[in-house]
Each structure stands twice: as structure tokens, then as C-alpha cells.
Amino acid sequence: MAIRPAEQLIHKAAWLYYAHGLRQDEVASQLNISRASVAMYLRKARETGIVNISTSTQLFTDDVTARRLEDTFGLDAVWIAPENAYLADPSTDIAVLAASVFLELVKKGDRIGVAWGRTVYTIADIMSYADLQDVTVVQLCGNLGAPYSYRPDQCTMEIARRLNAKGLNFYAPLVLSTEELAQGLRAEPVIRDQLAGVADCDLALYSVGAVDADSHLVKCGALSPAEMEALRSQGAAGVIAGQIIDAKGEVLDCSYNRRVISAELASLRAIEKRLMVVQEDTKFEPLLAAVAGGLCTHLVIGAHMAERLLNHAGEAGKKAS
Amino acid sequence: MAIRPAEQLIHKAAWLYYAHGLRQDEVASQLNISRASVAMYLRKARETGIVNISTSTQLFTDDVTARRLEDTFGLDAVWIAPENAYLADPSTDIAVLAASVFLELVKKGDRIGVAWGRTVYTIADIMSYADLQDVTVVQLCGNLGAPYSYRPDQCTMEIARRLNAKGLNFYAPLVLSTEELAQGLRAEPVIRDQLAGVADCDLALYSVGAVDADSHLVKCGALSPAEMEALRSQGAAGVIAGQIIDAKGEVLDCSYNRRVISAELASLRAIEKRLMVVQEDTKFEPLLAAVAGGLCTHLVIGAHMAERLLNHAGEAGKKAS
DNA sequence: CACGGCTCTCGACAAAAGTCAAATCTGCCT
């Protein structure tokens, strides 16, 4: 990690510009280079996280709805992305917000568990760079061989890259064909250590998957549409880090789950800050299951989903009384 | 702390501009206001810490000299402001650097002890705003009645204001006329609690004062030039949070110190991160004393001072062998 | 040693952001 001569220059330029508030041409004359170069250096500085521009996400927690959600579901913090006005694509909105929230939650020296999925990868993709050197990003579950760009290891690596952190991948398949093999693999020292290390994380980032034919588990061939359907009728309500959970947020007792290599839910629950991000409105039930199972403490969702959650809680309350 | 309607707008504008990367005119049309207003909002957002622009101070620790200082004096981290090229005023350079380092060291929920002096106030003055809501800034020592703008309470309040944090001043004089009175005042519940709370701080910010006629203690009338001179011959080497220390960094046994209301050195040493900033080259001996006494773990100084420290250590080493 | 291929740098132009005085709005007092 020796600092290249150019990096030194970028650093100096960034310092003079952002910390001292000089103009670009002043910086240029200080460093005896052209202003155009300064502009380029500054862009690089922003891209590599030498300078950090972060905007408070407080606006999105201040919302009354967010507060009520925190109260009714016992969550530590909820962020709600306004559905309507802002940008063309509402789900991008959620991802942008989630990325900011994530960066706000990360601290130096943290160990971060990352699951996989389109949502997680989208977040990684738009997340700005930061310079947290002694952070470790660990992969929460095994890999799928599919050619998707949001494979578990990709998610982990991309986030590690953005944070300038260490990425700890693990190269085991997510699902094996027999329970015995899975058990054997889980006992392998390399794998065992990685899985044991999950509980030591300070922060986790994941989404929740739906139990339907569109699930990545189906798309990647881990389960057939028919199997998925069968699991659903057995009570499957969602997918967390590759594992099927029921409506109470517990691991569903089924062959599939026993063949999976992934962090145990108990380990996940041991992580202090569990950030769950849900983009799709269709993932209402999966989300409910995850929340019921105490699988998240911090939540980023869209306004519409927020409403549905509150309504649901209201009705459940009425029924109970 | 109800959010004024305008603040909401500022927040939204900042979000769209900095997080989503829209241009100002795009933001303007989104929010149905003129672009000029957006520009103004954004300035306010930066000023109030809704957006945070911070540049890594790593450049200044990467220095070989800084590393050697860390090693030879057993410090956690050292930052060295390059003396020559950068700006007109080298001591401003140090303060700018110190402010950035300080902001980098502060974490949410921290309790911060702040002493006083021109250096500390300069830092407070140029420090950019941040939005750390549950941070407490506590004053480390009593006040002086002088009309200086860098009175202890001013320093504390200004820093608290910049961080959007709670400021805990304490209104006792720094020096009393008799030891009995000081003892009595220290026993006062309000004062006692405040002093006891110092050891709970996570971070301290102070400089070190010189023992000469230019000292603020003299300028503010706490000591006469003659008394100062007398203390010097008794072994006074520096001033920390209003107290006189000897060359070993211990409290000097003298009447003055017994009449002072300030945090005990033991409490200061109990603080995990003790950030000391020294601007003036003349404060070489005071700094040595402070370092010897373990009163700082993190150090921000100029290049010239860094050299002197290293040379001194080198010579001391030679003499010893 | 000449030749591509490569990155880095610069000048000039276009785009974006900052600024200021005038206009408008707002609440409040008479």
C-alpha cells in the first residue's frame, strides 16, 4: 500500500481545496500545475474517498411515520424514502438512501457482514467511496455459480473496495446436494471459522428475498419453481442470506435449509446493528417475517411499504383487542 | 429543536444535490424554487453540518517523521503540518489541520473535554460545522474574567456550537485567592460533579501554555510576571488546563496550583484520546513536559517542532548510552 | 533507436455555481 507519488499530489490538492478553501487556480499555482489538473485530482480525491462528502440522513428519520414504525416494531431506527416526487426511479432512491445510511453506520475498525442480492449490489454500486482502512467486510453466505453480477462474493468485494477495506470472501457453494456434504463442509476449519466470525460483526447489511419463482434462488438454479412453491406451502415466508425463513422469522425446517452454507440466524441476531433494506413493494410478507424474527434493527424502505407496515400493525392490534 | 420548515427544504436540496448528484438547476425545478435559492440553501447546509465535507488527514501522518515521533514518544498518532510552502501563516495551517483531525476523532455519543487558550479558540473558529447530536462538550477548567474572546467557556461553547452538541460550561473562577476557598468550591456538588465527569470523557482537546510573561495567566491577571518567574525557577515547565506542570509533566507543588479549579491531571490521563495541538515553536519545553507526563496521545504540530522533538530524543538517547 | 501504446498535462471553451441588489413576502405593531 505504498503511496504513489501521484496520490501524494491528489492528497495535497484536496487538502488545499477542501480544508483550506482555496480556489482551484490558487491550488494550481501553489502546486505548480495547471488548473485543469487540479480539477482532475479533485475528482479522483472524491472518487477514492480521500475527501468525504456525506449528507445527513436525518431528514428521513424525522418523519412521523418512521418514528411510529420504530415504536410499533421495536426497531432502533427507520429511514423512509419518499415515494413520489424525487427521482425517476423510486427504488434507486431507496438504494441511494440506504448507501448513505450504511456509510453513516460504519465506524472505523468495524467488522461488517454483507449478504447478497440485487438490492445489496445496487447499494454497493452507487455507494460513494470512503477511506476506512481497518474495516473488514465479511461474506455472510456461500456462493452461487450463476453469472449474475450480484453474486455474494461480488457484493462483498465491491463494498470492501468502496470502503477501502479488507474483504473476507468465502468460497463454498451456497447450497449443496446432500445434507451430509453440507454438514461436512461446515465442519471444515476455513468455513467454520468464517461462520463463527459472523457473530463478531458490528454491522450487517442485507435485504430479504421473496419466496416465488422470481427469487434468485430459482433463477440461479438452487431451487426449482416447483420446489419453491412447495416450500411456500410449508410456511416459507422469505429468504435471508440464502436461508428460508417462516413467518415468525425462524429457519424453516426443510431439507433445503439443511443443505445451505450460511451464517446462522442466531449469529446474525448477535450483530448489534442489522441494516435491512427493502426496495420492492412485493416483499411485504418477507419483510414482516424478518422483522418478526428480530433480524433487523435498522430499516430502510419506501414510503408505500412504510404505510403498509403501519396499517398491518394497526389491524393486528385491532384483532388482538 | 423542532425543525423549521426552511430546514426541511435545505435538507431536501442538500440531499438531491449531494447524494443524488443532481445539478443545482435540476434541484431547483424539483423543489419549484429558483436556482439562486438552491445555491443559498446549499451554503447553509454546509454551514450547519447537514452535509459534511471532510478530507482525510492521512497525508500528515504518513510522514516518516510523524511515524518516528510516534515510536520514540509512544504516542498513538502524530500529525505534522508542513511548515514551508502551503499558506501565508504557518500557525493557521496547524489549526486547520488540528480541526480536521479533531473532527476525525470525534464519534457520535462522545463526551469531549475542552481546555482553553488561543490555540484552542483558533481551532474552534476555523472548524467546520458538523451534526453530531448526542455529543457533550465539557469545560475542563474554571474561567478567567478577562475580556479575551478565548475564555474557557467561550472555547467550550464555540466548539459545542460547531458540532451541534451540548455544551457543559462551569462557572467557577479558574484561580481563587485562598487555598481554603478553592477547596470549599471544589467540594460544591455542581463543581464536584463536573470535575468528576472529566474522567468519563472520550476525547480531550488542549494545547499547552508557556511559563513566561506572555502567558494568558499573566495577561489575565491570575499571576504577576514576577510570580510567573518565581514559579519558573521552582521548576514550572508548562501550563495545562490552567495548571502549572513541571518538566516531568506532574502538577507543580505550589500555592497557585492549590488555588486552581480545574480537572486533575489524573482525570485527564484517564481520557482515552488526548489531542494536543501546539502552534508556537516557543512552546518546545512545555510540550516536552506534557509529553513526558503522558498528557497527550495524539499530537498535532508543525514540521519545525517535529524536528526539534526528534533531535532532542536523539541527543537524550546519546547521553544515556 | 524508432515505434506504438500508455498515461499525464495543458489550453480553451462550455457549463455550472456563486453573488448581489432589487423585488417580494411575512408577520407584527400602531
Added chain:
DNA sequence: AGGCAGATTTGACTTTTGTCGAGAGCCGTG
């Protein structure tokens, strides 16, 4: 209701910044 003081907003203008293609320097290779 009128009018005044303060803050807020705006349009027009200036300054600053981003970008692009051209050119310069640098290396390994044929």
C-alpha cells in the same frame, strides 16, 4: 387597515469549475 422591519426569493451578472481533444513525456518492445 396601513405600514414598517426583517427575512426570503429572484433574475441578471460574474466568477469558478468541469470537460474535451490535442500534445508532451515515458516506457517496453521489435
